[in-house]
Amino acid sequence: MAGVRASTRQIRPTRGYRIFTVVNAVVLVLIGLVTLYPFVNLAARAFSSEAAINAGEVFLWPIGFNLTTLESVVSQELFWVNYRNTILYTIVATIIAMALTTTFAYVLSKHHLKGRTFLIGLALFTMFFTGGLIPNYILISELGFKNTLWAIVLPQAINVFNLLVMKAFFEAFPTELEEAAAIDGLSTYGIFFRVVLPLSKAVIATMVLFYAVAFWNSWFQAFLYMDDPSLYPVTVFLRNIIAGATGTGEGLSDNAVQIGANVKAVTTILTVLPIVCLYPFIQKYFVSGVMLGSVKG
Template identity: 40%
Template sequence: MVRSKSDWVFTSINGTILILISVSMVLPLIHLLAVSFSDALYANAKLVYFWPKGFQLDVYKTIFGMNTLWRSMGVTIFITVVGTLIYLMFTTSMSYGLARPFTPGKKIILRLVLVTLVFNAPLIPNYLVISSIGLENTLWALMLPGALNAFGVIIMKTFFQGLSSELFDAAKIDGCSEFGIFTRIALPLSTAGIATLALFHAVGLWNSYFAALIYIRTKELFPLQIMLRSLVVEENFMFNPSGGEILSATPEMMKAGIILFATVPILIVYPFLQKYFVKGATLGSLKE
């Protein structure tokens, strides 16, 4: 197909803008990486930009030796994995029920779900509910309140409605139960949508900060983002937790290393889910 001049101009401008946006997002991470690997003399003098000067590994030796940071990492991994599984279980089961034509009262339920897109529970009532049911100062307070949302229900409902009804009829003729149709046919054919929602929710749980700040009191239950704030903002990393010795690394170097420590793990997940993410975001918005 022959492309017109206007199409070529649009594609060039669009590509250039996207490249500039991508570079603007990557450069800060490269700068932090360079600072964390540089010598303290160059880091203090603000002479490090995008390439380390005076290569050293003292920052990461210190970070990897901080037990509190690893404990917070474990808490974050737990709430991310378990919270995402709970979210997918609730979202897919409810969406499947709303997508089936014989579900009683599904129109009313769907309208109630859509209401939550516009009206959200205020902070104080939400806190009182969490506190009254005994979830305060537990990790469940970070996972259960967001275990179901209207956005995920709508996306998965659209996916399930786009599946061929002949497959469901054939499965029923073969004696498959409704639960069997859901687990053996609907879910495997909706992998793209499930992966998309899993990525959205997992990133949200990994970056969970405000909910943990409100509900968590015990320091041992602090997720990574709360511990990151404590270390970076309050500069608690300046003292070795075991012996109280002042660390040789500068605050800027430690901040850079800790930020990368909390950011890189979730970035590693993206390449494995990228193809599902693109497909799910496209199909989920176009299917009727």
């Protein structure tokens, strides 16, 4: 009985462990504050007056609160048209990229595949060598992709780094699960869609975030291959506003008095906000164990 009581007695942490916990918490809090400061400072600048920003008085909260720059941006109809374009481009491009990346990575993870070394080498070759800007422009034009969604989506459909990450993940996937599914009568496609993908939520969520952020922030492809401003993503629209604030006069309203000092802060906040809102829904997959409980013994 005494042994049972002793085994159920709560073990108290040692003094060294408590000190480590306190120091660790303090360090993490400091790192968090340092990480958040640039974003908070941007938000403060976005709603501060030009004089306060130029005087270096803005740090963590707005000084001389104003909404002039924000109103100048969001009052333009073209801004919302371009924002809608960005959402459409990001969703379509991410879906296509994930479909191609996951299937290609799963194929490359199979060591018995004939020509596997050649396919991997081909993917790596495109990672280090490209056709160049002018040949790419001619190719996109000849294919009839100019001023279309496909000029943004298809040239960036597979990111080789993301492909190699998913390939490494699939190579570590327990073969026992696939063999058991094959014995149960599932085909290769059935194994992939009903066994592999449901147990790959962590890497899929990570790749979705990588692709979505890349496509959301992309502007050069649209700037190069699109001539119609109504087809621009919001990043090109905001780029034009910044260019206007620095002297080109493009993309600004006549009544934008405060834009010169805080336009970069406003445009950055408007661009990053959707990704910041999306991240909490995907964050849990970054720390979850994908195979926890799936294979035992």
